[in-house]
Amino acid sequence: MFQGSANFVGRQHELSLLQELLQQPGAVAISAVSGMGGVGKTELATQYARQHQADYPGGICWLNARESNLAAEIVQFAQLYMNLEVPQQDLRGRLLSLNEQVHWCWQHWQPTEGLALVVLDDIIDLGSCREFLPTAHRFRVLMTTRLRNLDSNIEEISLDVLSPEEALQLLTKLVGERRVQKEEETAKLLCEWLGYLPLGLELVGRYLAKKPPHWTLAKMLQRLKQQRLQDEAINRHQKQLQQTLSTAQLGVLAAFELSWLELAATTQRVGELLSLFAPDIFAWEWVESATSRLNWDASEVETAVGQLYERHLIQWVEDKSGDFDDSYKIHPLIREFLKLKRAASEQVDELKQDLRTNNITTVIASEGKQSQPALFRSACVSPMKRAFAETFIAIAKTIPYSPTRRDIESVKDAIPHLAEVAQNLTDAVSDENLPWVFTGLGRFYEGQGLYALAQPWLEQCVSVVQSRLGEEHPDVAASYNNLALLYYFQGRYTNAEPLYIKALELRQRLLGEEHPDVANSYNNLAELYRSQGRYTEAEPLYINALELRLRLLGEEHPDIALSYNNLALLYYSQGRYTDAEPLLIKALELRLRLLGQEHPDVAASYNNLAALYDSQGRYIEAEPLYIKALELLQRLLGDEHPYVAASYNNLAFLYDSQRRYTEAEPLYIKALELRRRLLGDEHPDVALSFNNLAALYKSQGRYTQAEPLLIKALELYQRLLGEEHPDVATSYNNLAALYDSQGRYTEAEPLYIKALELRQRLLGDEHPSVATSYNNLATLYKSLGRYTEAEPLYIKALEIAERSLGVNHPNTITFRKNLQLLRDNRQSYNSEHFDKLSASQ
Numbered sequence: 001m002f003q004g005s006a007n008f009v010g011r012q013h014e015l016s017l018l019q020e021l022l023q024q025p026g027a028v029a030i031s032a033v034s035g036m037g038g039v040g041k042t043e044l045a046t047q048y049a050r051q052h053q054a055d056y057p058g059g060i061c062w063l064n065a066r067e068s069n070l071a072a073e074i075v076q077f078a079q080l081y082m083n084l085e086v087p088q089q090d091l092r093g094r095l096l097s098l099n100e101q102v103h104w105c106w107q108h109w110q111p112t113e114g115l116a117l118v119v120l121d122d123i124i125d126l127g128s129c130r131e132f133l134p135t136a137h138r139f140r141v142l143m144t145t146r147l148r149n150l151d152s153n154i155e156e157i158s159l160d161v162l163s164p165e166e167a168l169q170l171l172t173k174l175v176g177e178r179r180v181q182k183e184e185e186t187a188k189l190l191c192e193w194l195g196y197l198p199l200g201l202e203l204v205g206r207y208l209a210k211k212p213p214h215w216t217l218a219k220m221l222q223r224l225k226q227q228r229l230q231d232e233a234i235n236r237h238q239k240q241l242q243q244t245l246s247t248a249q250l251g252v253l254a255a256f257e258l259s260w261l262e263l264a265a266t267t268q269r270v271g272e273l274l275s276l277f278a279p280d281i282f283a284w285e286w287v288e289s290a291t292s293r294l295n296w297d298a299s300e301v302e303t304a305v306g307q308l309y310e311r312h313l314i315q316w317v318e319d320k321s322g323d324f325d326d327s328y329k330i331h332p333l334i335r336e337f338l339k340l341k342r343a344a345s346e347q348v349d350e351l352k353q354d355l356r357t358n359n360i361t362t363v364i365a366s367e368g369k370q371s372q373p374a375l376f377r378s379a380c381v382s383p384m385k386r387a388f389a390e391t392f393i394a395i396a397k398t399i400p401y402s403p404t405r406r407d408i409e410s411v412k413d414a415i416p417h418l419a420e421v422a423q424n425l426t427d428a429v430s431d432e433n434l435p436w437v438f439t440g441l442g443r444f445y446e447g448q449g450l451y452a453l454a455q456p457w458l459e460q461c462v463s464v465v466q467s468r469l470g471e472e473h474p475d476v477a478a479s480y481n482n483l484a485l486l487y488y489f490q491g492r493y494t495n496a497e498p499l500y501i502k503a504l505e506l507r508q509r510l511l512g513e514e515h516p517d518v519a520n521s522y523n524n525l526a527e528l529y530r531s532q533g534r535y536t537e538a539e540p541l542y543i544n545a546l547e548l549r550l551r552l553l554g555e556e557h558p559d560i561a562l563s564y565n566n567l568a569l570l571y572y573s574q575g576r577y578t579d580a581e582p583l584l585i586k587a588l589e590l591r592l593r594l595l596g597q598e599h600p601d602v603a604a605s606y607n608n609l610a611a612l613y614d615s616q617g618r619y620i621e622a623e624p625l626y627i628k629a630l631e632l633l634q635r636l637l638g639d640e641h642p643y644v645a646a647s648y649n650n651l652a653f654l655y656d657s658q659r660r661y662t663e664a665e666p667l668y669i670k671a672l673e674l675r676r677r678l679l680g681d682e683h684p685d686v687a688l689s690f691n692n693l694a695a696l697y698k699s700q701g702r703y704t705q706a707e708p709l710l711i712k713a714l715e716l717y718q719r720l721l722g723e724e725h726p727d728v729a730t731s732y733n734n735l736a737a738l739y740d741s742q743g744r745y746t747e748a749e750p751l752y753i754k755a756l757e758l759r760q761r762l763l764g765d766e767h768p769s770v771a772t773s774y775n776n777l778a779t780l781y782k783s784l785g786r787y788t789e790a791e792p793l794y795i796k797a798l799e800i801a802e803r804s805l806g807v808n809h810p811n812t813i814t815f816r817k818n819l820q821l822l823r824d825n826r827q828s829y830n831s832e833h834f835d836k837l838s839a840s841q
Contacts, residue, residue, distance in 0.1 A: 007173040007202070008047050010166035011040070014157055018048050021155045022117070022140045023055070030133070032123075032143040032150045035159035036312035036331060037255035038199030041144035044159065045119050048142070057114030058138055065143070066122040066258075070129045071098040078105040099131055106134040115140055124262065126150055146259055148310045161331070167191040167201055174205025175217075183217040190221045195332040200234055200252055207233040229253050229336045256337040259311045266296065267304040269384075271313065272345055274330055275338035276388045276425070278416035281317045284326035286391050286414070293387035327413065346382055385428035392418040393433045396440025402600045403447035404636040415444055422457065426464060435465050435475045442482060449642040449678045451490050458483045474517070477506035485524060489642075491684040491720055493532055500525045516559070519548040523566060530570050531684075533726040533762050542567040558601065561590040565608060572612055573726075575767040575804050584609045600643065603632040607650060614654050615768070617810040626651040642685065645674035649689060656696050657810075668693040684727065687716035691734060698738050710735045726769070729758035733773060740780050752777040768811065771800035775815050782822050794819040 014033070021031045033041045049060050061081075063073050075098070078084045086105060089095050096104070109116060116139050120129065123145040133141060143150070150156060162170065168191055172180045180187045194200035208220055224231050234252045263271065273290060274282075284305055291301045308314045314328045330338070395414045400407055421429065422437045429437055438461030445454035462479045469475055484499035504521035511517055526541035546563035553559055568583035588605035595601055610625035630647035637643060652667035672689035679685060694709035714731035721727060736751035756773035763769055778793035798819055801812040 007170060007205075008043065009170045009173065010162055011044055011047070011159075014044060014159065015048055015051065017157055018044075018142070019052060019055075021157075022142065028133070028135060028137060028139050028141060030141040030143070030154050032145055032154045032156045033159055034145050034148055034150065034156055034312065036197075036334065037146060037259055038197050038252055038333075039159050039161060039312075040198035041146075041159055042121055043198065045121065045142055045144050049117060049119060052117075055115065056117040056140070058109065058111055058116030060117045060119065062119045062121065064122065065120040065129060066124055070120075071102050071132050074102050074105055074132060078108075082110040084108060084110065102132050106136060106139070109134075109136075109138075114138070117142060120144070123147070123150065146311050148312060161196040162198060162201070164188065164191060164196060167194075167196040170198065170201050171205050174202065175208045179208075179213070179217065186217045186221060190217055190224075193221060193224060193332070194234075197252075197331065197333055199255060200333055203234045203252065229333065229340060234333075252333055253337065253340075256334060259313060260337075260341070262311065263307055264300070264303065266300040267307045268341065269296070269345075270301060270304040271308065271338050272342035273384055273388065274308075274314070275335055275342045276385065276420065277330070277335075278420040279330070279332050279335055280416040281327045281329045281413055282417060283413065284328060286395075286417070289391045289394070290384075290387040293390055294383055342384075349382060381428045385425055389421045389425050389428040389437075390433070392421050393429065393436050393440070396436045399440050399443045399447070401443060401447075403443060404598075404600065405638045406636075408444065408448060411444065415441065419457075422460065426468075431469060434468055435461060435479060437461075438464070438479075439482060442486065446486055446489065448637075449489075449640070451486060451679070454486055455490075458486050472506070472510065474507065474510050477503045477510065477517070477521075480506070481521060481524060484528075488524075488528055488531070490679070491682070493528060493721070496528055497525075500528055514548070514552065516549065516552055519545045519552065519559070519563075522548065523563060526570070527566060530566075530573060532721065533573075533724070535570060535574055535763070538570055539567075542570055556590070556594065558591065558594050561587045561594065561601070561605075564590070565605060568612075569608060572608075572615070574763065575769065577612060577616055577805070580612055581609075584612060598632070598636065600633065600636055603629045603636070603643070603647075606632070607647060610654075611650060614650075614657065616805065617657075617808075619654060619658055622654055623651075626654055640674070640678065642675065642678050645671045645678065645689075646685070648674070649692060652696075653692060656692070656699070659699070661696060661700055664696055665693075668696060682716070682720065684717065684720050687713045687720070687727070687731075690716070691731060694738075695734055698734075698741060701741075703738060703742055706738055707735075710738055724758070724762065726759065726762050729755045729762065729769070729773075732758065733776060736780075737776060740776070740783070743783075745780060745784055748780055749777075752780060766800060766804060768801065768804050771797045771804070771815065772811065774800070775811075775818060778822070779818060782818075782825070787822060787825070790822055791819070794822055 018031060018033070022029045033044055035041050049062070053060065059081075061074075061077055063070060063077065075086050078086055084105065086101050087096060088101075116134075118134060118139055118141045120141065120143045123129065123143050124147070126147075143154070148156075148158070161167075168180070168187060171187055171191055190204070191201065194204060204220065204224075208215065208217070220233065224233065229235060229252055235254075260268065260271075270287065270291065273287065287305075288298070288301060292298070305314075309316065309328075313334055314330055317327045317329050392414055395411055396418055399411055418437065418440055422441060426434065426437065438457045441457040442454045442461065445451070445457070458479070462476075462483055465473070465475050465479045480499045480503035484496040484503065487493070487496035487499070500521065504518070504525060507515065507518045507521055522541045522545035526538040526545065529535070529538035529541070542563065546560070546567060549557065549559050549563055564583045565587035568580040568587065571577070571580035571583070584605065588602070588609060591599065591602045591605050606625045606629035610622040610629065613619070613622035613625070626647065630644070630651060633641065633644050633647055648667045648671035652664040652671065655661070655664035655667070668689065672686070672693060675683065675686045675689055690709045690713035694706040694713065697703070697706035697709070710731065714728070714735060717725065717728045717731050732751045732755035736748040736755065739745070739748035739751070752773065756770070756777060759767060759770045759773050774793045774797035778790040778797065781787070781790035781793070794815065798812065798815040801809060801815050805812050
């Protein structure tokens with residue numbers, strides 16, 4: 001029996017459970033401790049035997065069940081440790097079998113009284129030792145095994161790796177508290193890299209303990225990452241380990257090798273396939289998908305999962321979402337072990353291939369795979385890698401452009417493995433599938449509003465696809481377009497524009513004018529220009545996109561609805577509400593018909609139509625549409641999404657317009673917090689939220705809260721959008737209105753004038769926002785008693801509002817009242833002034 005480690009940590013629950021099971025009266029108590037190699041099964045048994053030696057006055061018998069003849073070992077134990085002369089024949093002279101000699105040993109066990117503990121360490125086959133187990137009630141049998149569910153009649157304790165806290169505690173005991181405190185975060189990362197496996201921690205800890213103080217934990221971690229399981233710290237020679245008193249008598253590689261040798265050939269190949277998976281959970285159906293592409297026997301693959309699971313080489317993981325009942329994970333060090341096995345197999349396969357092709361493959365590989373034709377490159381890649389990549393590319397192709405929460409949930413577990421393809425296996429991907437690797441990852445993150453996570457994948461898509469396919473390829477144009485769209489969502493308009501233009505020009509050159517992708521490029525570039533306030537440039541592109549789509553796709557297509565919607569938004573931005581409304585209604589009807597009620601695009605149509613009604617003062621019609629949009633987006637996308645933040649903002653704006661301030665404020669705040677969390681502080685939508693919340697505070701007379709928000713909004717708009725943008729004009733106007741309300745007229749006037757001039761230049765003289773600017777400047781002049789300057793501005797405001805909004809719009813009514821009040825005040829002022837003059841005469 002081993003001495004047991006002086007650095008033993010944790011496992012108190014398991015020790016207590018063992019004691020409870022083994023002290024059960026009335027029968028032979030048989031308990032098995034199972035787990036993967038290196039998890040500490042033997043150490044747990046050793047610690048139990050040491051701690052509970054007094055509970056077994058009949059003695060403790062420790063037997064190695066893996067390498068020896070168990071029956072002979074029992075007989076030898078009786079002879080050496082109990083001085084028993086084990087008879088070779090019975091009283092009649094008949095030779096006793098080894099089995100009978102074993103039973104004689106159990107019957108004559110010394111001492112004769114008290115419980116006795118028999119430990120069978122590392123059982124690999126219960127059948128080979130079943131007949132040699134003691135049957136008398138005084139015996140308690142403790143087994144350790146790498147096998148799961150050894151027997152239904154045996155109580156089993158499944159041993160897992162240590163917790164992160166226990167792992168750090170063990171490492172600290174081994175290398176010293178001072179050393180760990182000095183590099184605590186690195187120590188935690190080291191424990192994590194070792195997968196909290198006791199054997200790995202003990203080997204590395206003992207290795208470090210012998211090194212001088214300048215040998216840092218960071219250096220150890222870096223070396224492990226470079227040399228993996230080949231590093232001498234965890235791959236010590238057996239002779240070196242046997243010179244210690246430690247339970248750990250094998251390096252990590254050797255410990256795993258014992259389980260590997262027990263696997264069938266197909267199971268070993270499946271294990272090599274598993275090494276391609278990312279260190280995350282995976283569904284067994286993905287393994288089956290890959291093996292079916294390799295034409296492996298399905299029944300042998302089914303056997304493989306049982307063998308791997310039984311030996312703790314894979315662990316089942318409960319999938320809380322309920323999408324998969326066959327989810328598994330692999331310990332990180334076992335994954336490293338399987339990688340080594342795969343690499344060895346690939347070397348053998350490559351050697352065979354070289355011999356078959358007269359070393360042509362070797363020459364091609366040496367000249368650089370990426371520069372070679374696809375046929376040659378394909379010869380350099382193992383079929384296993386291709387099958388793995390194809391499995392996850394097929395999943396990537398199922399991710400829609402606007403994924404719902406259900407879509408995201410259905411593919412989320414596959415994403416780390418798709419990322420593994422993108423990072424390490426693009427050589428195994430065909431030319432036609434190459435963009436899908438990155439597009440799938442981009443859609444997954446972009447669809448959740450996680451733009452920063454989508455960005456590196458879409459940027460990598462451009463470089464990888466361009467490198468593989470050359471500049472003149474439609475997939476390169478698509479990669480430009482997708483990256484530009486991401487930049488657009490991030491509010492990085494100056495980054496997006498050149499990419500959109502390159503995509504459009506490339507598509508026109510390669511695909512011709514009459515192609516849906518060209519229409520998409522027209523639409524996307526137009527959207528960018530609309531967001532920048534470049535309306536005259538946007539309109540012909542929107543019209544081109546719509547006409548081309550109608551010609552190529554027909555009326556009944558979601559892209560037609562998109563074109564109607566986007567052209568309507570342009571007209572809305574220009575104040576052309578009568579042009580916008582029929583297009584928004586057509587888009588909504590078409591989307592409902594083609595996509596059904598439960599779709600994000602339908603929610604967008606509800607929102608956009610509501611915004612139009614809101615701008616027209618048709619609040620009763622707008623509110624239910626805003627609410628439907630919000631509820632639909634929450635249901636489809638979840639609460640953490642930029643579109644949901646926009647819905648909060650829009651509904652709040654409606655309530656604000658109706659002076660329902662207590663309902664508006666919490667929605668504005670939720671929108672702002674969500675946008676800052678998802679988009680970061682440098683985004684136009686965050687500026688919009690600052691602006692709108694400030695406007696609410698101003699309406700409530702909360703000027704000190706409003707001013708810093710308005711200043712932040714203005715600075716953010718100027719930085720992100722440039723000076724020539726309608727939103728900058730809005731910021732000037734709103735800050736001026738705040739100063740106006742506070743009587744700070746000299747600060748307000750230049751801002752009102754800048755807002756008016758900018759709106760006239762960008763939006764034209766017939767825009768409702770221009771009317772608002774005329775009204776606001778006129779009100780300022782009226783407050784200063786400058787009636788002759790105010791009146792023509794009020795008149796202009798009213799005339800524009802009547803033409804663009806109608807005579808009954810709330811803004812039109814307000815402008816009309818303001819003009820009348822001015823005239824009334826002016827008439828009163830003139831009469832009073834005449835009276836004073838008369839009196840003075």
